[in-house]
Amino acid sequence: MLSAVDHALRVIICACRGGRGFACRGRRPVRERRVWSWGNNRAGQLGDGTWADVCTAPTAVVGLRSTEVVGIAAGGFGTAFGHGLALLTDGTVRSWGANGAGQLGDSTVLSHNDPGPVVHLAGVVSIAAGGAHSLALLTDHSVVAWGRNDCGQLGNGANADSSVPVGVEGLDSVVAIAAGLHHSLALREDGTVWAWGHNHNGQLGDGTCAARNVPALVKGLTGVTQITAGASHNLALVGPPGNGGVIMAWGHNASGQLGDDSTTNRSTPVKTRDSWSGGVARIAAGANHSAAITSTDNALHTWGRNTSGQLGSATTKNQATPIPVPGLTGIQLAACGREHTLALLTDNTVRSWGNNCSGQLGNRTTTGSSTPMTILSELSGVDELAAPVGGDFSLAR
Template identity: 45%
Template sequence: MRARFIRRRQLAVVVVGALIALPSVFGTPSMAASTKSSAGQPTSQAEAWGTNAVGQLGIGTLGETATWPTAVTVAAPHTVRSVSAGFSHGLALLSNGTVKAWGSNEYGQLGDGTETSRPIPGSVAGLSDVKAVAAGGDFSVALLHDGTLRAWGFNFSGELGDGTTANRSLPVRVEGLPGRVTAIAAGANFVLALLANGTVVAWGDNFDGQLGQGQADSQPHPVPLAVRLPQRPTSIGAGAFHSLAVLADGSVRGWGLNVSGQLGIGDRVSPQPSPVAVVGLTGVRVKSVDGGFGHTLALLTNGRVKAWGSNEAGQLGDGTNTRQLVPVDVLGLSGVTAVSAGEDGSAASGHSLAITRGNVMAWGQNNRGQLGIGGSGSVNRAQAVTTGLQPTRSISGGLAFSLAS
């Protein structure tokens, strides 16, 4: 999967520096991933751990071999509300409604009007009254309190939603939104938005059907497209190349890439360009979801966590290293308030994060210290991360690094 992703980027005559800097290692969205931010009340600081090849930990230093296997303090103002991690950059939403960014800036993803990377957080230009932020692969998105969106950075597939495919080093307005936005999620090269009217829209890359339009294609989609769901969604999540929505009845729908079983539908048929139901969630209700490259996490309303998909590094936290095509229980967790799925360069690897009773737990791939538990050994059960945050309210897993606030 990593080679496939790099080939797709090379078609755009670009190279993902963060991937080259990580030997044998992504992205969510949210991945996250991720993938990938959890909003909360202001906290005293932000912390980070994992790879720091291009300054993505925001501590003022960098280096291709630099790793921090335990938490260090991000050099940001001590008023951080939430954090979000991309491929190799980080975002922090401050309590005054402004945004700080740091790390790689090859495509303008730091939003300061330049393409100069920096290991110290700097202000995103022209942004205020921000409600939430999401770091995509090499781009960034901000939701304002008025329900509009701003985006900046890499735009080859129309990730910025401004009707063009030109990279932007300053925030631009996302155009064509059919209503007020209440939540956002960013994948490697696409964006999801949940509207106040109950609509989910998507834009950017659709190579794996992650826009939910009933077919996959290789064309850029620089304006929002409506995703058809069977009932009103309550939350959304994004993996590197797959999308997720929690419906009002607590069930989950997913669409996009499924080669690792990350859609939780009992098979690996891929792509899945239309929303399909995650199976095996009978008797439980899901509150929120997040995806990595090849795995997905679901936070239940009872404070427990389910996971499915790739598990070679133990990222499902079920005590095994066996891929699971349907949801399984993440062991040893209760009272969870947030989850985030990190990515580590291939569909086989990935790491996972959770906040339980104000503390951070982590499991999965750890070759770059991305679990924050010390050392470099991967684990298939949740382990406690020692931080100076009391309590932790926001977590985000990036490409072999993690952020918390």
């Protein structure tokens, strides 16, 4: 249920009626710092207290202000399923959206359209969301997981779903986590990467295509400082961000999302071909496309599937090597969804491009764009963006 304050804010922001079939249309920009969401909402993944099919402009997630939230994550699969996570300053996690596999971690399999607590969970420092599972990194550098586990993506040595957090086996000294559609990753303090879950496309990087329900070492990777997971592929930054370094990639590659100038799947990491001078600051991965922010000029380079213009290249041609997004500089952050991409610029504006069938670009339409022309004027003071590798909505805080 919406509080009186949240209801009033909701009326200002959107014209949603709360029932299916109504698109949300933003009205006057609201500058209060909130957690925002937009796009597909058939599973309540926008967390705004409604079940509206789509919301084409940013709407506030119920009861969450950005001052109390230190991290967000977006998960989902297909066009109609998704879930959101928010990490609070007290180390607890709130979740909302689809819950058929227990991915909300509230001990039920009932979906809900506003945030509720993940049970038996505290001391969280980082979160990640996959297709229908979720991960949390704890202060003791261990990892817990919950949700779908048919491919072993929870890493607890079993294959049964769990609606409450369970420990990932055999992992310690973890400093970062990432979640793909049906697999999971962890980066340890020693610079090695570990993976578990679905492996049909070699996304575990262990040289096989066999699924694993406990973590396995990704072969040939050391000195890794960042990781990110796509639907069935992964990227790792080797070397310190901003000071050279290379991007290594592995897994599914039918659209060129590994960036090695091929469309061959790789079950062990290969080097992404550089198309920039200087170093890489950040990496991001969507369902079948990838992105890197360069440190010298804060430009964005993209590669992989481009059927909806998600590479921002003004075309719909796939790219098997990285290319710069034309006319876009001053990039701070990027997030990649199923077929759309978001970028936060140094002027604090947010741009979006790609598929927009559910309003995931946030420009009050459902018309897609192959160039980053959208400015989400409602957003102010954004620190983080998130999009699901298998879904069609967006989050910002």
